[in-house]
Amino acid sequence: MFKRRVGELAKRPLIVPADATVTQAADLMVRADVSCLAAVTGAKVVGFVTERELVRRLDVDLDPASPVRETLSRTVGGGILKDLSANEAIKTMLERKERHLPVIDVGGSLIGVVTDKELVDALAVDFMVENVDCRAVMRPEPICLPPEAPVQAALDRMREAGVGSVLAVTDGKAAGIFTERDALRAIMGQPERxxxxxxxxxxRPVVSVPAEAMVYKVILYMRQKGVRRLAVTEADGRLAGVLTQPDILLYARRMG
Structure with a gap:
């Protein structure tokens, strides 16, 4: 996988007019199950709007009627070259603490976007060779709250920790998971919630795997379930940790 180039992994992003409202952009993300949109003026991509950027501002200063162009998180000019190795793309993604990287050609034209999902999907073979289990890769102390905690507290914790979800835990077991996607779906335009x-x-229920599960199988399972994070459990069902796509990339970076 590390010999592959990001140009092979990049995909064309969904587009949204730069003058569309952030509510319209959030609705498109939720319906299409994506976390990044390319904002366009005419036929030109002027930047990108991400799920995380919207959620970070959701309860602070985000006007649901404001245009997308006011919330762009990055421009095409901050992209990576299509011939960059997947290994270097992982390094760049982790250093920037981002989940999406625009991929450009030598002339600066946009080829597509590579996300942590594409990079993780391509890592299955590498992890099969390494024979690594979830306990070695997971975060053993995920952000947890009781199910009765207010949504505001969940958003505060997510923002402080720079993560995309919190686990709702009861008696040491995961009862549910509140994600950035859940926040966009439920809270945008409805601050009273x-x-x-x-x-x-x-x-709910939380998609989970045992701590002894092999990571290469878990990568395939995440792809099958269409999720970016999993609860990791002990044999008795108690929560052992959480495994996210950034966790997998961080471990792969050490392997490389």
Whole structure:
């Protein structure tokens, strides 16, 4: 995988007019199950709007009627060259603490976008060779809250920790998970819901795997389930940790 070039992995992003509202952009992300959109003026891509950027501002200063162009997180000019190795792309993604990188040609034209999902999917063979289990890769102390905690508290914790989800835990077991996607779906344009309990909007049941599961199988399982994070459990069902796509990339970076 590390010999592959990002140009092989990049995909064309969905587009949204730069003058569309952030609510329209959020609706498109939720419906299309994507976390990044390319904002366009005419036929020109002027930047990108991400799920994380919207959620970080959701409860602070984000006007649901504001145009997308006011929330662009980066421009095409910050992209990586299509001939960059996947290994270097992982390094860049981790250093920038981003989940999406525009991929450009030598002339600066946009080829597509590579996300942590494409990089993780391409890592399955490498992890099969390494024979690594989830316990070696997971984060053993995920961000957790009781299901009755308010949504506002969940957003605060996500922002402080720079993560995309919190686990709702009862008696040491994961009862649900509240993600950036859940936040966009439920809270955009409805700030009164910030006081509601996380349990009202969290996803359940939580997709989980045993701590001894091989990571290469888990990567395939994540692809099958269409999820970016999993709860990792002990044999008795208690929460052992959380495994996310950035965790897999961080471990792969050490392997490389």
């Amino acid at each position: 910030l006081a509601d309990p996380v349990s009202a909007y969290m996803s």
